[in-house]
Amino acid sequence: MSTDDIEDSSAPLIEHLAELRTRLINSVLALLAGVVITFYFADPLLDFLVRPLAKILIEYGQDPTLIFTSPQEKFFAFFRISFLGGFMIAFPMVAYQLWRFVAPGLYKNEKGAFLPFMVASPLLFLLGASFAHFVVTPLAMRFFVGFADIIPALADVIAGGDPDVIPADTSDIKTVILPSIKESLDLTLKFIFAFGICFQLPVLLTLMGMAGLVSSAGLRSVRKYAVVGILVLAAVVTPPDVITQMILFTVVYMLYEISIWLVVMVERKQEERLRQEGLADEDDTKHPEEME
Numbered sequence: 001m002s003t004d005d006i007e008d009s010s011a012p013l014i015e016h017l018a019e020l021r022t023r024l025i026n027s028v029l030a031l032l033a034g035v036v037i038t039f040y041f042a043d044p045l046l047d048f049l050v051r052p053l054a055k056i057l058i059e060y061g062q063d064p065t066l067i068f069t070s071p072q073e074k075f076f077a078f079f080r081i082s083f084l085g086g087f088m089i090a091f092p093m094v095a096y097q098l099w100r101f102v103a104p105g106l107y108k109n110e111k112g113a114f115l116p117f118m119v120a121s122p123l124l125f126l127l128g129a130s131f132a133h134f135v136v137t138p139l140a141m142r143f144f145v146g147f148a149d150i151i152p153a154l155a156d157v158i159a160g161g162d163p164d165v166i167p168a169d170t171s172d173i174k175t176v177i178l179p180s181i182k183e184s185l186d187l188t189l190k191f192i193f194a195f196g197i198c199f200q201l202p203v204l205l206t207l208m209g210m211a212g213l214v215s216s217a218g219l220r221s222v223r224k225y226a227v228v229g230i231l232v233l234a235a236v237v238t239p240p241d242v243i244t245q246m247i248l249f250t251v252v253y254m255l256y257e258i259s260i261w262l263v264v265m266v267e268r269k270q271e272e273r274l275r276q277e278g279l280a281d282e283d284d285t286k287h288p289e290e291m292e
Contacts, residue, residue, distance in 0.1 A: 019101060020101060023097040023098070023100065023101045024097075026093070026097050027090070027093065027094045027097050027098075030090040030093035030094060030097075031086055031087060031090040031094070032086075033086075033089075033090065034085065034086030034087065034088070034089035034090035035082045035083055035085075035086030036082075036086070037086070037089060038081065038082040038083075038084075038085030038086045038089065039078060039079070039081075039082040039086075041085075042077075042078035042081050042082055043078070045081050045085060046077060046078065046081060046181070046185070049081065049133070049185060049188050049189070050066060050181070050184055050185065050188065052133070052134075052137045052138040052141055052188075053066075053137075053141045053145075053179060053184050053188075054066075055138070056138065056141045056142050056145050057145065057177065057179070059142075060145060062177065066179050066180065066181045066184060067178055067179070067180055067181070068180070068181055068182075069180050069182065073180075073181060073182050074181065076182070077181050077182060077185050080185065080186075080189060081185070081189075084189060084192070084193070088122070088125075088126075091122050092122070095118045095121075095122070098118075099115070099118060117203050117206070117207060120203055121200060121203050124196075124199040124200055124202070124203060125196040125197075125199060125200065126196075127199055128192075128195035128196040128197070128198060128199030128200075129192045129193075129195060129196045131195055131199075131251070132191040132192045132194070132195035132196070133188070133191070133192060135247070136191050136195065136244055136247055136248070137187075137188055137191050139243050139244060139247070140187070140191070140238075140241065140243070140244045143241045143243055143244075144241070145177060190237070191238075191244075194237040194238065194248070195248070195251070198233075198237075198248065198251065198252050198255065199251075199255065201252065201255045201256060201259055202255055202258055202259045202262055204259075205219070205256075205259035205260075205262070205263060206259060206262045206263060206266060209262070209263035209266045209267065210266050210270075214263065215263065215267065216260050216261075216263045216264045216267060219256075219259070219260045219263060220260060223256075226253075226256055227253065230249050230252045230253055230256070231249055233248070233252065234246075234248040234249040234252070
């Protein structure tokens, strides 16, 4: 290879790296803007996120007050909320930058197939986050708070009531929950993030099916291993209670089955395209389900 050929081949690489740098800078700026915007609304967002726990505490007759255990705890709580919210706000811009970087290297049919997933991904994440906040989090909080033997009289004492109501016999004193904002928020955000990511399973498997990395027959053949993997996932990303673990397992397994059918649809479209282009016979492209 001559020196001119080497220089010609290195020029496109430098251009791609420069474009990649521009896309990354734009994505980071969008993320920073989203974090700043979300930080301004962090206080009402914090109230929204801890509301399930507050409602459970009220049901048990306790003042729904969350405490700080360190001076900087509220600031870092706001920062965690701002980062997650900022990423959600910036995701359309980040996805657009990714699309502009990879689109020139895609065929027309690939562009048409890839673009819907860019829209479906944030919607599925939002669906999973909503399911976690409105369904899973209240169940988990009720499960954990149920372990505490909360007495309304003691709650009143902590809130500034009459100390004479404390029982003389210390054996009658029950535990009262004083939830920390850090621990409560971490648990809530863990649910939101875990379910939001798990709801991306159909998008991931469908894209892998379009790329030929997985097949519907292969996904069916490893179904029993997928069940074990989902059980392990549910045990890792959820607290140690059976209710939330079974909810996550059921949801993710349903998404796995839905993904199989989405991959089937992708395979049938690919087979139809091959038949129209005359690259395959009718028998060669017949789906296994159609041959039974």
